[in-house]
Amino acid sequence: MDTITSMVYEKPVVIFSKSTCCLSHSITSLIRSFGANLTVYELDEMTNGQQIERALVQMGCQPSVPAVFIGQQFIGGSKRIMSLHLRNELVPMLINAKAIWI
Numbered sequence: 001m002d003t004i005t006s007m008v009y010e011k012p013v014v015i016f017s018k019s020t021c022c023l024s025h026s027i028t029s030l031i032r033s034f035g036a037n038l039t040v041y042e043l044d045e046m047t048n049g050q051q052i053e054r055a056l057v058q059m060g061c062q063p064s065v066p067a068v069f070i071g072q073q074f075i076g077g078s079k080r081i082m083s084l085h086l087r088n089e090l091v092p093m094l095i096n097a098k099a100i101w102i
Contacts, residue, residue: 003048004055008069012099013038016056016067019045023078024066030081031068034091036099071097 008014013031017024019042031038043049043065053064059074061067068075070093075081084090094100 003052004059007041007052008072010072011039011069012036012071012097013094014069015040016043016052016065017041018043018065021065027066027068027078027081030085031090031094031099034094034100036094038099070094070099 004016013036015024015028015031015038017028017040028038028040041052043053046052056064056067059067061074061077063077066078066081068077068081075084075093081090084093091100
């Protein structure tokens with residue numbers, strides 16, 4: 001948990017992903033399409049990726065990726081992000097986190 005906290009610290013948007021996950025790619029592309037400043041951690045390419053993935057599961061992220069943090073807060077996975085987007089709530093969250101400026 002401390003590892004995740006330090007990885008999202010002072011970053012407007014963080015996505016924990018796997019390079020082979022199409023949902024992770026889609027969510028990353030969606031958020032990038034708004035011009036958001038984001039950080040993506042590919043867990044399958046990191047030496048401590050399995051440890052981080054276990055911590056994400058313990059936080060309640062099911063499935064473990066994509067796991068999206070906006071403004072240092074865990075928001076959720078692909079279903080939650082798409083739901084926010086469809087309700088026009090995602091962009092305001094990104095603006096409040098200073099990930100985009102409009």
